[in-house]
Amino acid sequence: MKKAILVLEDGLTFEGISLGSEGETIGEIVFNTCMTGYQEVLTDPSYNGQIVTMTYPLIGNYGINSEDVESYKPHVEGFIVREACKTPSNFRAQKTLHEYLKENNIVAIEGVDTRAITEHIRNKGSMLGIISTETDNKEVLLSKIFEYKKQKPSLVKEVSTTQVYRIEGSGKKVAVLDFGIKQNILRELSKRELDLYVFPYNSSLDQIMKINPEGFVFSNGPGDPTDLEEIFPTLKQIIELKKPILGICLGHQLLGLCLGLKTYKLKFGHHGGNHPVKDLTTGKVYITSQNHNYAIEYKEYEKIKITHVNVNDKTVEGFAHLDLPIVSVQYHPEASPGPHDSKYIFDQFTKLLNGV
Numbered sequence: 001m002k003k004a005i006l007v008l009e010d011g012l013t014f015e016g017i018s019l020g021s022e023g024e025t026i027g028e029i030v031f032n033t034c035m036t037g038y039q040e041v042l043t044d045p046s047y048n049g050q051i052v053t054m055t056y057p058l059i060g061n062y063g064i065n066s067e068d069v070e071s072y073k074p075h076v077e078g079f080i081v082r083e084a085c086k087t088p089s090n091f092r093a094q095k096t097l098h099e100y101l102k103e104n105n106i107v108a109i110e111g112v113d114t115r116a117i118t119e120h121i122r123n124k125g126s127m128l129g130i131i132s133t134e135t136d137n138k139e140v141l142l143s144k145i146f147e148y149k150k151q152k153p154s155l156v157k158e159v160s161t162t163q164v165y166r167i168e169g170s171g172k173k174v175a176v177l178d179f180g181i182k183q184n185i186l187r188e189l190s191k192r193e194l195d196l197y198v199f200p201y202n203s204s205l206d207q208i209m210k211i212n213p214e215g216f217v218f219s220n221g222p223g224d225p226t227d228l229e230e231i232f233p234t235l236k237q238i239i240e241l242k243k244p245i246l247g248i249c250l251g252h253q254l255l256g257l258c259l260g261l262k263t264y265k266l267k268f269g270h271h272g273g274n275h276p277v278k279d280l281t282t283g284k285v286y287i288t289s290q291n292h293n294y295a296i297e298y299k300e301y302e303k304i305k306i307t308h309v310n311v312n313d314k315t316v317e318g319f320a321h322l323d324l325p326i327v328s329v330q331y332h333p334e335a336s337p338g339p340h341d342s343k344y345i346f347d348q349f350t351k352l353l354n355g356v
């Protein structure tokens with residue numbers, strides 16, 4: 001068993017055992033409270049740049065299969081678990097968590113007190129951390145975090161498609177802007193027969209209008225939405241077309257920013273499968289899947305109606321525009337992992353497209 005060490009930006013250190021690939025990795029430490037769905041978490045491109053701590057103490061017990069993925073490979077920067085199951089038991093299991101992480105060069109650590117890490121992040125706020133199997137010299141590792149802080153990685157560029165591709169459907173033609181899209185968003189849109197064209201995040205309006213879309217989807221994705229200012233002019237041009245737009249997570253934040261709303265960083269974000277969200281139009285509460293560190297500021301905005309609110313901390317979870325056909329949610333209606341309560345968001349968008 002090879003030793004591994006986790007050092008947080010403020011010096012807090014945990015010794016554990018190497019899991020997955022050996023080496024070193026740096027990222028923002030976040031915690032995810034899902035009890036299952038580790039494959040979907042690992043492969044969610046929105047985690048690019050982040051090291052995920054799973055709060056559930058046993059991860060990997062149903063193994064890894066080739067179907068429950070949200071993209072073609074894991075996108076987390078690193079992974080932290082209390083205990084990784086070495087003998088998965090499930091008829092769909094093809095390999096162990098360890099094998100999968102190793103194959104994909106993901107540096108991970110097990111045997112650490114994930115509850116203490118989570119409490120620390122909850123009290124102090126999200127911060128950077130480094131996992132290493134190469135040295136346990138804390139000063140050296142802290143200086144690497146310090147160096148890393150000077151960089152500005154292009155998180156969305158790293159995960160967006162570089163080529164336009166189509167997922168054919170018999171329904172309305174929709175341009176999907178890929179900021180790091182989860183497969184289940186595409187699956188849910190396809191189930192509603194939509195004819196999907198997925199575009200790179202920085203496509204121009206001219207490139208997108210070549211297919212003459214009847215609606216748009218702004219996808220989820222990693223990082224701070226204000227880092228994407230370069231694409232705001234195109235997004236604003238899309239909004240001016242007055243066609244239906246669905247915004248999810250990062251896409252929701254970008255839509256908000258382009259409509260004059262403000263975003264800010266939460267203390268430690270929402271990452272889990274049981275966040276209660278109230279739909280203010282119907283008064284119903286839905287249990288939702290979430291994965292975000294930023295949010296839209298809750299205040300009065302011109303022409304905007306806040307439609308959804310997080311019951312735990314009263315943060316904005318969705319908005320509508322008084323004049324434009326927009327559906328925009330902070331949480332993940334496609335779930336994966338998480339409960340399926342909010343699939344109706346895709347029906348709302350499809351109805352807007354069909355003019356009903």
Ligand SMILES: NC(=O)CC[C@H](N)C(=O)O
Pocket residue numbers: 046219220221222223224225248249250251291292293294295
């Ligand atoms: N899942 C997402 O799209 C995340 C959005 C954004 N990167 C955030 O952390 O808030």
